[in-house]
Amino acid sequence: MKNFMRAMMAGAVMAVIGFAGQAMATELVVVSWGGAYTASQQGAYHAPYMKKNPGIKIINDDSAGTAVAKLRAMAQAGNVTWDLIDVVAADAMRLCDEGLVEVINHDSDLAAAPDGTPASKDFGDLIVSECFVPQIVYSTTFGYRTDKVSKPMTSICDVFDTNTFPGKRSLQKSPLGNMEWALICDGVAPAKIYDVLGTSAGADRALAKLDSIKSDVVWWTAGAQTPQLLADGEVVVGSTYNGRLFSLIAEEKQPVAMLWDWQVFDLDGWVVPKGTKNKAEVMKFLKFATDTQRLADQSKFISYGPARASSAPLVGKHGKLGIDMAPHMPTDPNNAKTTILTNYEFWADNKDDLDAKFNAWLLK
Amino acid sequence: MNTAQANTVLLTADGTPLKVSLARAQRRSKIIAFSMVAPLLIFITIAFLVPITDMLLLSGNNEIVQRILPKTVEVLQSWDETSGELPDEIVFAAMVDDIKKAKAAREHTKIGQRLNYESSGFSSLFRKAGRKVKKIKKPPYKEALIKSDKRWGKIETWQVVKQFSGQFTDGYYLAAIDFKRNPSTGNIDSLPSKDSIYLKLFLRTMLLSTLITFLTFIIGFPISYLLATIPTRISNTLIIFVLLPFWTSLLVRTTSWIALLQQEGVINDFLILVGLIGEDGRLAMIHNATGTVVAMTHILLPFMILPMFSVMKTIPPSFMRAAISLGAHPWRAFWRIYFPNTVAGIGAGSILVFIIAIGYYITPALVGGSSGTFISNRIAYHISQSLNWGLGSALGVILLGIVLAFFVLYDRIVGIDNMKLG
Numbered sequence: 110m111k112n113f114m115r116a117m118m119a120g121a122v123m124a125v126i127g128f129a130g131q132a133m134a135t136e137l138v139v140v141s142w143g144g145a146y147t148a149s150q151q152g153a154y155h156a157p158y159m160k161k162n163p164g165i166k167i168i169n170d171d172s173a174g175t176a177v178a179k180l181r182a183m184a185q186a187g188n189v190t191w192d193l194i195d196v197v198a199a200d201a202m203r204l205c206d207e208g209l210v211e212v213i214n215h216d217s218d219l220a221a222a223p224d225g226t227p228a229s230k231d232f233g234d235l236i237v238s239e240c241f242v243p244q245i246v247y248s249t250t251f252g253y254r255t256d257k258v259s260k261p262m263t264s265i266c267d268v269f270d271t272n273t274f275p276g277k278r279s280l281q282k283s284p285l286g287n288m289e290w291a292l293i294c295d296g297v298a299p300a301k302i303y304d305v306l307g308t309s310a311g312a313d314r315a316l317a318k319l320d321s322i323k324s325d326v327v328w329w330t331a332g333a334q335t336p337q338l339l340a341d342g343e344v345v346v347g348s349t350y351n352g353r354l355f356s357l358i359a360e361e362k363q364p365v366a367m368l369w370d371w372q373v374f375d376l377d378g379w380v381v382p383k384g385t386k387n388k389a390e391v392m393k394f395l396k397f398a399t400d401t402q403r404l405a406d407q408s409k410f411i412s413y414g415p416a417r418a419s420s421a422p423l424v425g426k427h428g429k430l431g432i433d434m435a436p437h438m439p440t441d442p443n444n445a446k447t448t449i450l451t452n453y454e455f456w457a458d459n460k461d462d463l464d465a466k467f468n469a470w471l472l473k
Numbered sequence: 474m475n476t477a478q479a480n481t482v483l484l485t486a487d488g489t490p491l492k493v494s495l496a497r498a499q500r501r502s503k504i505i506a507f508s509m510v511a512p513l514l515i516f517i518t519i520a521f522l523v524p525i526t527d528m529l530l531l532s533g534n535n536e537i538v539q540r541i542l543p544k545t546v547e548v549l550q551s552w553d554e555t556s557g558e559l560p561d562e563i564v565f566a567a568m569v570d571d572i573k574k575a576k577a578a579r580e581h582t583k584i585g586q587r588l589n590y591e592s593s594g595f596s597s598l599f600r601k602a603g604r605k606v607k608k609i610k611k612p613p614y615k616e617a618l619i620k621s622d623k624r625w626g627k628i629e630t631w632q633v634v635k636q637f638s639g640q641f642t643d644g645y646y647l648a649a650i651d652f653k654r655n656p657s658t659g660n661i662d663s664l665p666s667k668d669s670i671y672l673k674l675f676l677r678t679m680l681l682s683t684l685i686t687f688l689t690f691i692i693g694f695p696i697s698y699l700l701a702t703i704p705t706r707i708s709n710t711l712i713i714f715v716l717l718p719f720w721t722s723l724l725v726r727t728t729s730w731i732a733l734l735q736q737e738g739v740i741n742d743f744l745i746l747v748g749l750i751g752e753d754g755r756l757a758m759i760h761n762a763t764g765t766v767v768a769m770t771h772i773l774l775p776f777m778i779l780p781m782f783s784v785m786k787t788i789p790p791s792f793m794r795a796a797i798s799l800g801a802h803p804w805r806a807f808w809r810i811y812f813p814n815t816v817a818g819i820g821a822g823s824i825l826v827f828i829i830a831i832g833y834y835i836t837p838a839l840v841g842g843s844s845g846t847f848i849s850n851r852i853a854y855h856i857s858q859s860l861n862w863g864l865g866s867a868l869g870v871i872l873l874g875i876v877l878a879f880f881v882l883y884d885r886i887v888g889i890d891n892m893k894l895g
Contacts, residue, residue, distance in 0.1 A: 178857040203860065206582030206600070277736070282843070327760050328843055342737045454597050461859065462593040468851070469670045471843040 135390050136166045141195040143171030144333075145356060149410030150195075152428065154398035161397075165390065177204060180382055184209050189384035192391040195244070198237050198376040199453055205240035210380040211388075212239050218392060220400035222419035231401070231417045235376055237453055242399050243378040243416035245407065248439035248448070249286050250372035252339055252354040253346035256364045265371040265447075266294040268346055269322055279335045279347030282328035284467040285456065286348065286373045289449050291318035293371055299447070303455045312463055316470045328471070339365050351439050355412035359430060359437070369444040375451045378416065414440035525873070532866035535642035538634070541584040542571045546638040554632045554657065564631070565614040569606055576603045590861055591644055592633045592656065598624055632656040645867035671868065674848040679875070681766060681847070682830035686777075688770045689826050690819065693777035697818070700778075701785035712782075719775040727836050730768040734759040734840075760842030768840050769830060776829060777822035784818030820887045828876055848872060 139155070141147045147169050155167040170191065172179060177200045183189045196204065204210045213219075215236055219228035229236060235243040253262045258274055267274055268290070280287050292302045292311070295318040305311035319326075327344055329335055335349035336357040346368065357363050379399070385391055397403065404415035405423035412434060415421065424435050435441055439448075483491040539546050544567035552560040575581040585599030605621040619626040633656040637644060647654060651669040652661050663669075696715070700708045718726060733739045736755040744750045758764060788811060796806035834849035841847070848868060855865030883889065 175857045177860060181860065203586075206586065208579040208583075330838055341735060343735050454600075457600070458589065458594050458597045461590055461861065464859065465670060466668060469668045472670060472673050473667065 134164050134166045135387055136168055137192045137387055137391055137394060138168045138170055138190060139193045139195070140170045140173050140176050140191050142173045143169075145352070145411055147171060149407050149413075150398075152410050153406035154394075154403055157403075158394055158397050165394070167394075176200070180204065180209055181207065184382075184384060187384075189382050189386075191382050192385045192387050193395065194380050194382060195377065196380055198241060198243070198378065199451070199456060201241035201378065201380050202238045202453055202457065204380055205238045208383070210240045210382055213242055213381070215242070218396065220396050222401050222417065224419065226419065228399075228417075231419050233418060235416050237376065240380050241376075241378050242380070242395060243376050244399065244404065245377050245413035246374055246416055246440055247377055247413045248351045248369075248372035248374050249281070249348055250351050250354070250439070251346055251348050251368035251370075252335070252357065252365045253368055254339060254342065254344075254364060255366050257342070257345050261366065262346060262368045263370065265290050265368070267368070269294045269318065271322055271325055274345060276345030277325050277327050277338075277343060278322060279327045279329050279338050279344045279349075281348060282330050282471070284460075284463045285451070286449075287319060288312070288315040288463065288467070289373065290371060291315040294318060299371075299449070302449070303452050306463070307455065307459060312466050316466065319470070339363065351437075352411045352413050355437050359412075359427070359432060367444070369439070369446075371447045371449055372439055372444070373449045373451060374439065376416065377413075408434050408438065412437040412439075414438045528866045528869050531862055532645050532870050533641045533643070534863065535587075535637065535644070536640055537584060537587050538638045539640060541575050541580050542568070542634070542638070544568075545571050545634065549631070549635045549638065552631070552635065554628075554635050557628065559615070559626065559628060560631050562613060562615050565618050565625075566612065568625075569609050569614045569618060572599070572602050572606045576606060588633060588637060590648070590864070591637055591654075592629075594624065595633070598622060598630070629656060642863075645863040646871075648864050649867040649871055671848070671851070674846070674851060675871070675875070677762075678831055678847045678849070681762060681769075681845070682827050685766055685769050685773060685830045686823050686827045688766070689774050689777040690823060692770070693774055693781060693822065694815075694819075697778050697781035697785055700782050701788075702790070715775055715778050718771070723772065723835060724839075726772055727768055727839050730764065730771070730840060731759055734764060734767065759840050760845075762841070762845040764840035764842065765837045765845030765847075768836050769833060772836060773826045773829060776825045780821040780825065781815060781818040784821075785815055788814045816887070820883070824880070824883055827879065831876060832872065 139150075141150055151169065155169075159165055159167055173195050176191075176194050176196055180189070180191065180194065183191070194210075201210070205212070215229040215232065216227045219242065221227050222231045232243050235246070237243075251262070251265070251268060253274075255261070257276060260273075262268075262274060268278055288306055289302050292305055292315050293299055295314060297305050297314075306315060327338060327347075329338070329347070329349070332350050332353050335344070335347035336353050338344045339347055339357060340361070340363050351367070351372070354365065354367060358365050358367070379395060381388070381391060381395065399417075401417055401419045402423065404417050405420040405425070407413070408415055408420075408424045409426070409428040415424065421440070424438065426432060427434055436443065439445065485491050485494045545564060548564050548567045549560065552564060572581050575584065581599050581603040582596070585596045588595035588599075601622055602618075602625075609617040609621070624630050636654065636656045636659065644654060647661060649671050651664045651672050653664060654661055700711055700715075703711075731738075735741070736757060736759075738759075740758070741750070741755045744756070745752060750756065758767070792810050792814070793803075793806050796810045797803055801809065831847075832849050834847060834853050837845055837847045838850050838853075841850070849872070852865050852868045852872070855861045855868070880889075
């Protein structure tokens with residue numbers, strides 16, 4: 110009986126210690142996009158960091174798609190429950206504009222490259238906002254069904270050529286990207302597209318070009334739709350994020366090939382919400398998660414290019430498939446012969462206007 | 474009798490007047506009754522009234538301009554925007570000062586974003602000004618500001634600031650019905666037809682919702698009739714088939730329609746197999762209005778069947794038998810006796826389906842393509858993507874108004890007392 114009591118006591122003490130231990134662990138809520146993307150961050154950043162720092166527990170929240178609106182609502186309610194948010198660059202700029210996220214000192218808050226180059230130089234032009242820590246370069250580009258075309262598609266204008274390549278196309282239900290491609294294929298010099306698009310006549314010109322394929326377009330709103338439409342044979346060619354096409358081609362082995370011509374580069378990265386309860390801890394994690402090796406590690410899991418110049422040479426093989434990842438990166442020289450870098454300032458000014466025009470055009 | 478009542482006060486056993494004693498007892502039961510509904514009342518206030526009031530306020534709120542540019546707004550009042558001349562030095566000085574303060578509070582971009590809704594370009598104008606104003610230290614501010622960006626030298630820029638400097642704005646409501654205020658004249662112009670969005674979307678939402686309501690009625694009526702007239706043992710089993718899809722996730726039901734209706738989908742394959750259409754003639758039944766109507770009719774069908782079923786259950790079968798035995802043709806007996814008794818259920822089902830349909834957005838977003846999206850898709854876009862909450866709220870208020878209008882109309886025609894959910 111005495112032994113039994115002792116065992117009970119020990120059990121109770123252990124339980125108390127266990128609870129206390131749990132309560133002491135700092136939980137960091139990291140908001141990201143879910144799916145394969147969060148898995149790549151889990152593998153490259155979260156898991157190694159939690160292993161090194163047993164006191165930290167990282168919790169994934171997959172609501173990045175609506176993060177901007179949610180953070181705004183949280184800030185208005187005065188209760189920010191997130192610690193780190195993964196957003197696209199345009200959203201980072203907007204959140205920074207609204208004062209909802211912390212300003213980052215890129216040199217003192219982030220790790221320098223192994224050769225000592227300060228972070229601000231290593232990231233270079235990709236620091237598009239003082240609140241934004243770039244993480245990956247991704248692109249919106251096309252994949253096409255190799256078994257449903259008479260010859261390989263090589264030019265972005267093949268998307269607009271329904272005679273040579275008949276069948277449906279899937280495009281994003283947004284003016285971004287589509288309007289730039291329409292102008293390029295309507296003969297506008299690539300360097301001039303934003304000058305043309307900024308005028309009312311230019312916007313009409315882009316829409317007129319899109320009009321020529323309007324009846325053949327399936328419009329997507331979520332990045333997963335195009336891979337599904339391609340796999341089902343619903344469309345011959347479709348745009349989406351390059352990482353999605355990579356998994357369709359390399360992991361699911363579908364008869365699909367990439368059309369990299371005039372891919373639209375965009376950035377994705379971290380912002381720290383104002384009002385986080387764990388600022389000191391989250392800054393430590395941020396420094397770790399955006400160092401040269403960690404950014405290179407992420408590309409083992411997903412085909413997005415690391416945002417640091419110093420990470421590029423470290424890009425290795427896919428973690429499971431063992432294939433060389435470099436040729437699948439949007440930033441690979443062979444893929445990046447012709448590219449558009451999203452013009453954030455232009456879209457900040459003109460998105461409302463062009464979006465209204467684009468939607469009015471869709472309704473016609 | 475009357476005089477006796479007026480003169481003598483009735484007393485209870487303990488001597489207090491009966492009236493007082495009664496009132497006391499009633500008050501107690503009122504307090505108990507109120508405290509029992511209090512949680513619901515609080516819930517409704519927090520979850521319903523507060524957000525709706527908030528939405529109403531947000532759709533007309535424009536205090537941001539006066540808050541961030543207080544001095545500029547004040548001195549701009551004395552400027553005649555129709556004079557064709559730029560404002561005076563004092564206005565430019567006020568603007569530089571306001572932007573400096575806003576920059577320190579990191580608010581200069583907020584004002585840019587607000588005015589960008591009315592006129593494209595303000596976003597970059599204020600962002601750039603935020604970077605440049607710190608170099609402007611002494612007068613003349615006018616030249617310095619125009620030198621930093623030549624748009625400050627345009628009359629239209631100042632006209633927009635003055636036009637939208639009020640505490641309240643109708644700008645969001647005008648935008649929500651495809652109108653725009655001309656900054657220089659102050660007149661309200663309608664947008665050219667090629668640029669109009671919202672009126673078309675409101676109209677489409679109502680037309681498709683009406684069609685969906687009608688289809689759920691056509692399909693649901695025979696099903697409810699069958700369920701209400703067969704023996705309970707069988708109808709209890711059959712009602713599972715109505716409820717099972719109802720309990721299935723909305724996304725699952727919507728995506729299974731994609732698998733069925735798409736061009737390489739089950740239905741098209743079947744039609745080709747039986748030779749009704751050729752390989753080139755595959756029907757486009759999804760990513761358009763057809764897809765929205767089919768998927769939403771299916772999803773909303775239980776909302777029509779259940780109220781109709783519960784009303785039909787209460788109609789005694791002897792009514793029909795009596796009518797027929799009195800010589801009515803079965804069809805006539807159905808039409809004159811049975812059908813009028815079901816109106817309460819039809820009314821309840823229709824108004825439920827219609828009001829749910831008019832605010833639907835997930836299904837139209839997934840299967841609607843460009844011709845099958847609803848106004849709610851634009852509201853969701855403005856709330857979660859473009860962050861133009863003012864416009865999103867204005868659209869929401871109009872949608873709420875439409876729903877209320879339909880409700881009142883229904884009350885006038887059918888009478889809300891006649892509505893039965895079971």
